[in-house]
Amino acid sequence: MIRYPLLTAGATIGVTAPSSGVQPELHGLVKQACARLEAKGYRLVVGDTVWTQRKAKSAPADVRATELNAMLQDARLSLIFPPWGGELLIEVVDRIDYEAIKPTWILGYSDTSVLLLAVTLMTGLATAHGANLVDARGEYADETTGMWETVLATRSGESVRQLSSPLYQLAWDHDNPTPCVFHLTEPTRWKTVGGGSIRMSGRLLGGCIDVMRHLIGTPYGDVKRFRETHLNGEPLIWYLENCELSTADLRRSLVQMKLAGWFDHCGGLLFGRSEANRPTEGYTVEDLYLELAEELGVPVLYDVDCGHVPPQMTFVNGARAEIEAQEGKAVVTQFFEA
Incomplete structure (x- = not known):
């Protein structure tokens, strides 16, 4: 519950x-x-x-x-x-x-x-x-x-609906904030592995992978116990964002999450935009997303409004979400269900 x-x-x-x-x-x-x-x-x-x-x-x-x-x-x-x-x-x-x-x-x-x-x-x-x-x-x-x-x-018991942003910020300019703080200049496009539309449903969990990965193997990162205690057999949707990891380190971290069982009974993955997603010896983050989608057999959305490249949605850990994305736009509906 x-x-x-x-x-x-x-x-x-x-x-x-x-x-x-x-x-x-x-x-x-x-x-x-x-x-x-x-x-x-x-x-x-x-x-x-x-x-x-x-x-x-x-x-x-x-x-x-x-x-x-x-x-x-x-x-x-x-x-x-x-x-x-x-x-x-x-x-x-x-x-x-x-x-x-x-x-x-x-x-x-x-x-x-x-x-x-x-x-x-x-x-x-x-x-x-x-x-x-x-x-x-x-x-x-x-x-x-x-x-x-x-x-x-x-x-x-109620629900709340959010839409993907129209524009995002390409670079920080802390010395010259706009009236809304950010400089939103670039058209937002949520992307899907394999192209086409995506729909997923499940309970949300996630955050900045750089730091939350260090909860793996501790009493404070027991995802299996959480699923058994608080969820009714529902799948998880993970939203993740990369602040500073190289693409290879991001891959290592995701494999560790998989081996630790964090992706068991997974209904889909969301990845935020990131300035850190630079290739490692030709290995791109798009390669990584494709490998993960194939390994887990789940839909993968990326360049979503989450993390260190503003703006970002408010994702509620534990809420049930229904996410629909097509042609670069997305709708995220969160249901505050016990």
């Missing part, structure tokens, strides 16, 4: 940095995002870890875990919204009191996806892969990124 938190109007949002905090010269980004959310009627509780960053982490693991646990156990909070990802969130996964977590949304991507996946696998509580807090600092949100509020406000 999957449980779904609920974001309501005027809700209280907790901001903590379980991975990387924010350097002093960038504190303005956090303050701007918080001001935008407060203008919408939300209340903000901002933790101390947000304002510090040293040696690739916001604070020592015990400090980060203490603040995170306090927010996860605070019944006043409807959402925990880290400023962004980072490098070493995995240091806190064994320090979380999973049994004490309140029904609170956690939203983010990159290194935050380690926390999202661990919480859902350990508890059956839905978590949300989407925007980071700093992405909410714009004068307005683009139509894809801004759907996080609609998704998190969906009630248990």
